[in-house]
Amino acid sequence: MDEFSFIRSIRPKDYKQQSLIKGIDDDAAVFRPIGEDVVTAVDTMVEGVHFSRQTMTPSDVGYRALAANISDLAAMGSTPAFYLVSLVVSESWSEAELHQLYEGMSELADEHGMDLIGGDTVSGSELSVSITVFGYVDKDKARYRSDAEEGDVVFVTGTLGDSRAGLACMQKSMNRTNEIDYLIGRHQRPSPRVAFAQALKNCKRVALNDVSDGIANETNEIAESSQVDLVIQANFVPTSEAIQAVFPQVVQEWSLSGGEDFELLGTVSKAEWSLVEEAASATGVAVTVIGEVKKMNDETPRVYIETEEGRTILRKSGYTHLKKEGE
Numbered sequence: 001m002d003e004f005s006f007i008r009s010i011r012p013k014d015y016k017q018q019s020l021i022k023g024i025d026d027d028a029a030v031f032r033p034i035g036e037d038v039v040t041a042v043d044t045m046v047e048g049v050h051f052s053r054q055t056m057t058p059s060d061v062g063y064r065a066l067a068a069n070i071s072d073l074a075a076m077g078s079t080p081a082f083y084l085v086s087l088v089v090s091e092s093w094s095e096a097e098l099h100q101l102y103e104g105m106s107e108l109a110d111e112h113g114m115d116l117i118g119g120d121t122v123s124g125s126e127l128s129v130s131i132t133v134f135g136y137v138d139k140d141k142a143r144y145r146s147d148a149e150e151g152d153v154v155f156v157t158g159t160l161g162d163s164r165a166g167l168a169c170m171q172k173s174m175n176r177t178n179e180i181d182y183l184i185g186r187h188q189r190p191s192p193r194v195a196f197a198q199a200l201k202n203c204k205r206v207a208l209n210d211v212s213d214g215i216a217n218e219t220n221e222i223a224e225s226s227q228v229d230l231v232i233q234a235n236f237v238p239t240s241e242a243i244q245a246v247f248p249q250v251v252q253e254w255s256l257s258g259g260e261d262f263e264l265l266g267t268v269s270k271a272e273w274s275l276v277e278e279a280a281s282a283t284g285v286a287v288t289v290i291g292e293v294k295k296m297n298d299e300t301p302r303v304y305i306e307t308e309e310g311r312t313i314l315r316k317s318g319y320t321h322l323k324k325e326g327e
């Protein structure tokens with residue numbers, strides 16, 4: 001294998017998106033949006049940080065790296081269209097394993113009608129997969145973190161903490177049961193909530209953020225961005241029967257700060273809440289109210305969490321890169 005034969009081997013034979021003019025073939029790709037806004041994001045997965053050989057097959061690595069990116073497109077309310085893959089390849093990865101990584105990506109890409117239109121391939125000391133995605137959204141219809149307003153309900157899709165629990169099951173080499181298989185599946189192959197976010201199109205205003213680090217982080221991101229306070233009810237936060245059965249002691253902690261669930265956290269006016277419920281049932285996604293948007297008198301936007309013991313501040317507590325001890 002060399003860089004060039006590898007690129008030839010992963011080059012798509014045909015493309016699905018009509019707006020594509022030039023795919024993999026030249027110095028860069030070209031596409032022509034037709035009257036829509038273009039949404040773009042990039043997220044990276046690094047061996048030893050986001051996955052290890054023990055926790056993910058090569059195909060899972062590809063699947064989840066693309067899922068994390070599609071999740072950001074979903075959080076903007078956009079329709080996925082294109083992706084570019086930048087690979088740093090270490091010596092321990094064979095050509096066959098790299099092909100499996102691309103198969104994992106194209107499995108999910110096909111589900112969403114996305115085309116692979118470029119990338120970059122270099123050698124390095126750890127495998128790193130960085131994916132840039134593009135999506136389309138109707139003009140001025142992107143969903144922003146800054147759109148929460150006082151009086152909104154706060155909601156979340158699916159259940160939280162399962163990805164963290166699945167990771168723990170593998171790290172502890174726990175004997176497989178149906179529950180453990182479920183949790184591991186949620187870690188290895190998360191489901192970005194694209195259809196649900198698109199089904200919210202009838203809502204005039206929704207603030208959305210995807211859950212990559214844990215809602216202790218993402219609720220704070222909405223609060224800061226919208227300059228509001230959020231009050232979350234701890235016992236409303238949805239968790240799966242599987243996590244409750246396997247990890248009863250840590251279910252609350254992991255549902256708040258486990259991260260990598262790639263569910264959607266949102267806020268919407270009470271008047272439009274029924275539209276969110278309709279979107280959820282039309283797309284087969286569970287949606288749960290977990291709190292309310294308030295505006296306290298304090299200048300600093302904050303997130304509060306209410307438990308049986310009372311109300312406390314919910315601080316950012318998920319996984320944070322670049323953080324040094326004591327910071």
Ligand SMILES: Nc1ncnc2c1ncn2[C@@H]1O[C@H](COP(=O)(O)OP(=O)(O)OP(=O)(O)O)[C@@H](O)[C@H]1O
Nearest residue numbers: 040041042043044068069072075209210211212213
């Ligand atoms: N190194 C960087 N250079 C430029 N912009 C960045 C960089 N890192 C993040 N950003 C930008 O900061 C904003 C927030 O990015 P962040 O990665 O925190 O969001 P996210 O992708 O939703 O979260 P996560 O990475 O946990 O999935 C985005 O606009 C992103 O493009």
Ligand SMILES: Cc1ncc(C[n+]2csc(CCOP(=O)(O)O)c2C)c(N)n1
Nearest residue numbers: 049050051052055212213258259260319
């Ligand atoms: C082997 C292994 N160890 C630890 C973790 C946990 N982990 C890594 S990054 C991250 C937050 C999201 O990252 P980002 O902010 O880059 O989206 C989390 C929860 C894992 N997935 N695999």
Ligand SMILES: [Mg+2]
Nearest residue numbers: 042043044072
């Ligand atoms: Mg990011």
Ligand SMILES: [Mg+2]
Nearest residue numbers: 072075210212
């Ligand atoms: Mg995000």
Ligand SMILES: [Mg+2]
Nearest residue numbers: 043068072212
């Ligand atoms: Mg992200």
